[in-house]
Amino acid sequence: xxxxxxxxxxxxxxxxxxxxxxxxxxxxxxxxxxxxxxxxxxxxxxxxxxxxxxxxxxxxxxxxxxxxxxxxxxxxxxxxxxxxxxxxxxxx
Numbered sequence: 178x179x180x181x182x183x184x185x186x187x188x189x190x191x192x193x194x195x196x197x198x199x200x201x202x203x204x205x206x207x208x209x210x211x212x213x214x215x216x217x218x219x220x221x222x223x224x225x226x227x228x229x230x231x232x233x234x235x236x237x238x239x240x241x242x243x244x245x246x247x248x249x250x251x252x253x254x255x256x257x258x259x260x261x262x263x264x265x266x267x268x269x
Contacts (some may be wrong), residue, residue, distance in 0.1 A: 178246040193235030194252050206253055210260055
């Protein structure tokens with residue numbers, strides 16, 4: 178955000194990993210971190226929707242080229258940080 182606000186010319190930038198990730202991998206990662214059994218995941222095929230797009234991900238090349246932005250953490254690193262913050266606010 179800081180880099181885009183201080184750019185010489187305004188533009189739109191995607192701040193993203195540039196990689197696609199399966200939702201199931203995200204769910205499994207969270208389940209592992211929270212020590213939830215994967216058997217608690219239930220999939221209802223009736224709720225699946227057709228997808229015209231086989232692989233969807235953001236293109237961060239403009240942020241890299243124009244702003245010198247670097248993507249140094251994985252999606253799962255960021256997810257871990259978010260989980261950590263949420264767990265701090267959760268009163269057990």
